Amino acid sequence: MKWRKYTIFTTVEAEDLVSMMLMEHGVEGVQIEDNVPLSDSDTKGMFIDILPEMAPDDGTSRVSFFLHLKEAGSDEEIPADAEKCAGPDGAEVGSDAADRSDAGSAADNSYSIADRLWTEDEIGELLAKVQEELAGMRAYTDIGEGRIEAGETEDTDWRDNWKQYFKPILAGGFLIKPTWETIPNEYAADAASGALQVIEIDPGTAFGTGSHETTQLCLRAIEKYIRGGEQVLDIGTGSGILGIAALKKGAAACMATELDEMCEPSIMDNIAYNGIGEDIFSLLIGNVIGDEDVIRAVRSMAPSGYDVAVANILAPVIVMLAGAGQVDSFVRSGGIFITSGIIDTKEAEVVAAFKANPAWEIMEINRQGEWVSVVARRK
DSSP, X not given: OEEEEEEEEEEHHHHHHHHHHHHHTTOOOEEEEEOOOOOHHHHTTOSOSSOOOOOOOOSEEEEEEEEEEOOTTOOOOOOTXXXXXXXXXXXXXXXXXXOOTTOOOSSSTTSOOOOOEEOHHHHHHHHHHHHHHHHHHTTTSOOTTOEEEEEEEEHHHHHTGGGGGOOOEEETTEEEEETTSOOOHHHHHHHHHTSSEEEEEOXXXXXXXXXXXXXXXXXXXXXXXXXXXXXXXXXXOTTSHHHHHHHHTTOSEEEEEESOGGGHHHHHHHHXXXXXXXXXXXXXXXXXXXXXXXXXXXXXXXTXXXXXXXXXXXXXXXXXXXXXXXXXXXXXXXXXXXXXXXXXXXXXXXXXXXXXXXXXXXXXXXXETXXXXXXXXXX
16 A cells, blocks of 8 residues: 655645645645744644744745555555544644654554545646646745655555554553563563553554653652552543553542543553453543533542542643642542643742642652652642
């Protein structure tokens, strides 16, 4: 299976027009790359603390589209249950983000895209139409170069190659193992005896493979504070890894919240991979900050308060969660709040937020690399 990638070198001014034109000619997904600075609304839901440095905005844009090539003699067909969810570089339709190489799931037919198969002749006709449309656009907008650059890639280049970099990871008493990997020989005995808790993870489109320092900081805190029988609240669960870890250590139940509904399939797959039932792992899509329906649902799951809450999110969000009437309203007296996702330059701000709320007592501050974890106890 091969994909043809075509990139139109154009301008920010024309990128939307070019994208719509491509859609009108049967292209099912585009990827837009430019250097336009992100606004506050753009970054609101991003799981990053420090935005990458971008080159100065020079007004240029690259609009890429991908065509699934039907090779001569091929009898491949599109699966009936295929879902249209991403382009072949993992970029969502209309997304301004560049490659999201973690967008695929397992290296099998469980992840597929309802794309059209294009013959060589059809691709030639499409490109001729696109060139004609681009020439016509010059009459009323600046399309820049208008040049089309062609490339070709095997589907595995974008869908599965990222997996070669995700190997089993040891984090305290946990072994985070990709579902497609085997347990390394050096850990096999401890895993078999239960001395090492194995967490099976396929992140799919969700955040949380266990490789990031913030996740490892939270895992070590979970190992320390979960003793068995706890009610756990996992805020911004991502792949579900922290809630799963708490249950593996003996917690009685986990209520997990997540803003991004696109993560739900990955989360539910991961709890199944780990033999965890939906009776003890509950998932709620929504925001515990300001959404009264979500807040009521979270409280209803643990009327007496949660024993442990964990949030591996962003420093500004943790500052809000540490405030009066937020997580302190969910956690019982003596309960623990484990936080990370805090870049070291934001540590003082987070610590100050906890200290400003008399409900919290900071128990410990841990660091790994440039990342920080703050653990507090509810008074």
